Amino acid sequence: MVEARLVQGNEACALGAIAAGATFYAGYPITPSTEIAEQMSALYPKKDGKFIQMEDEIASIGAIIGASCAGAKAFTATSGPGFSLMQELIGYAAMTEVPIVIVDVMRAGPSTGLPTLSSQGDIQQARWGTHGDHSIIALAPASVEETYLMTIDAFNFAEKYRTPVILLLDEIIGHLKERFLITPDMMPPIINRQKPQAGQEFVPYKNTQELIPALPDFGEGSRYHVTGLTHNEQGFYSSKPEIVESFINRINAKIEDNSEEIFRCNGYNVEDCEVLLIAYGSISRSAEEAMNNLRREGINVGLLRPQTIWPLNEALIGDACCGKKAVIIPEMNLGQYAREIERCAPDDVPVVSLPKVDGTMIFPSEIEELVREVLK
Amino acid sequence: MAEKYSIRLGGTGGQGIIKGAMVLAEAAIIDGKNATQTQVYGPESRGGATKAEVNISNERILFPLVSSPNIVLCLSIGAWQTFTKDMPPGSTLILDSSLENGPALPEGVTVYRFPMIKMAYEDLGNILSTNIVAVGVLNGLMKLVSSDAAERSIAIGFKKTFVDGNIKAYELGYQAAREYLQAAK
Structure with a gap:
């Protein structure tokens, strides 16, 4: 791809999946994610991939x-x-440590909600939607180009850490069409899962120092058992407290202990600003425009833009908030990420949520107004 | 140059305004500029008043929607009623000549009228070309993209059999606007 094109966010996600080496898609179409299914159904037959429209999302x-x-x-x-x-x-994928990528193009909920309008209401569902103590990786791109690149990141993280990864688009990013030009220097290296080494004894869920066991393909010769029950290193059910504890700790630690590597963000004027904005996905674009407008007026505002939503790098967030007159989190939900930031920020720093749940995007002017108010 | 143009195309579902907006945005990108294109989804875009929006800038475009349009083009009375309220002073409204008795306009808005639907139907014999006639008129008046880029964008955006017809539609609209401006001088 050498010439810039007009590309839609959902289309970039489909192209990114192919660039990452994904060869299988199963899904059930739903607004505002349907273009991804449409793209895969058109692209895979030409590329030896498999597209299946399933009967529902559970089957998918x-x-x-x-x-x-x-x-x-x-x-x-x-x-x-x-x-x-x-x-x-x-x-089940977290428990069995099967690498998969789930793209959730967020729309306003709960339930059927506003099918065609945007939201960022699935931030906590991505973290805690499934029961039990598990860790998760979730990413939120803010542009069409970033959607392409972070789709590749999502597969890389899934393969590297043997975990489900959730790519959180919002309706605005999924449906936005904008300039798209990916040059070779922008491309992340492609990571593939670690396979068992030939000649070595294969223990399917071995708790090594690296915390991530090798994963053979079915039919390759290494036999193993897959179960959602808590299992021992051989993959069979165990309720022995020491085995259960070591297993649950491992599947959490393999992600949480690597949060510094997994948590990616961009910072603009973070260190020297008086008021820090923290925003992700489409709303980070409103926040950046608000920051630029306010700085032209001489108001010292900075922006921290997490690309990784989960796991949180709590130390990094805490340091970024330190000494600020206020930290403002604009998001299209009732403060789902603001509460997390509040937990990380020093006690003497006011953390202010700017929530919006009416289906419309947060405008830069709304952020600017709140910054002026907190500085009064 | 920090110039940013925010353009809104309004019409009735089925008039092809989304395609028109895509052609315009792709042309801006071919010209080496940045562009974002968004649209209304949902039942209102299937037969009711609907809109598609484009931002064009030499710089990075952050907020991707259109909040204060420089240019609004309306192909239906419903679009005129719904999508012109937030037009700032100094902005431009392009109306199809068939539209009458629309709402009062915000102060300081320049209005042009072109028979875009009629041009597509009578001159080209194809009412489906209205959207690209409109892009031609818009670009003839405002000079947002080069005509070369517009034609390349049409070649990218349409199936082969429809490219020539749409380039003709673009040129018809573009010429009408240029001639109008010449005559007005």
């Missing part, structure tokens, strides 16, 4: 877990109602 995520066990990089795309249906099997 089941199919991609199976495909991943068979060795494919596999993904699905959905929106709020479908994401809700997928929650149990997200836990």
Whole structure:
């Protein structure tokens, strides 16, 4: 791709999945994610990939877990109602450590909500939608180009950490069409899952120092058992307290201990600003425009833009908030990420939520108004 | 140059205004500029008043929607009623000549009228070309993109069999606007 083109966010996600090496898509179409399914159904027959339209979202995520066990990089795309249906099997993929990518193009909820309007209401569902103590990786791109690149990141993280990864688009980014030009220097390296080494004894869920066991493809010769039950290193059910504890700790630690590597963000004037904005996805664009407008007026505002939503790098967020007159979190929900920031920020720093749930995007002027108010 | 143009195309679902907006945005990108294109989704875009919006700038475009349009083009009375309220002074409204008795306009708005639907139907014999006639008129008046880029963008955006017809539609609209400006001088 050498010439800049007008490309839609959902289309960039489909192209990114192919660039990451994904060869299997199963899904059930839902606004505002449908273009991803449409793209895959058009692209895969030409590229030796498999596209299956399933009967529902539960079957869709089941199919991609199976495909991943068979060795494919596999993904699905959905929106709020479908994401809700997928929650149990997200836990199954976390428990069985099967790499998959779930794209959730967020629309306003709860339930059927506002199918065609945007929201960022699935931030906490991405973290805690499935039951039990598990860790998760979730990413939120803010542009069409970033959607392409972070779709590749999502597959890379899934493969590297043997985990479900959630790519959180919002309706605005999914449906936005804008300039798209990916040059080779922008491309992340492609990561593939670690396979068992020939000649070495294969222990399917071995708790090594690296915390991430090797994963053979079904049919490759290494036999192992896959279960959602808590299991021992051989993959069979165990309720022995020491085995359960070490297993649950490992599947959490393999992500949480690497939060510094996984948590990616961009900072603009973070260190020297009086008021810090923290925003992600489409709303980070409103925040950046608000920052630019306010700085032209001489008001010293900075912006921290997380690309990784989960896991949070709590130390980094805490340091960024330190000494600020206020930290403002504009988001299209009732403060789901603001509460997390509040937890990380020093006690003497006021953390102010700027929530919006009416289906319309937060305008730069709304952020500017709140900054002026907190500085009064 | 920090110039940013925010353009809104309004009409009735089926008039092809989304395609028109895509052609315009793609042309701006071919010219080496940045562009964002958004639109209304949902039932209102299937037969009711609907809009598609484009931002064009030499700089990075942050807020991707249109909040204060420089240029609004309306192909239906419903669009005129719904999508012209937030036009700032100094902005431009392009109306299809068939539209009458629309709402009062905000102060300081320049209005042009072109028979875009009639041009597509009578001169080209194809009412489906209205959207690209409109892009031609808009670009003839405002000079947002080069005509070369507009024609390349049409070649990218349409199936082969429809490219020539749409380039003709673009040129018809563009010429009408240029001639009008010449005559007005």
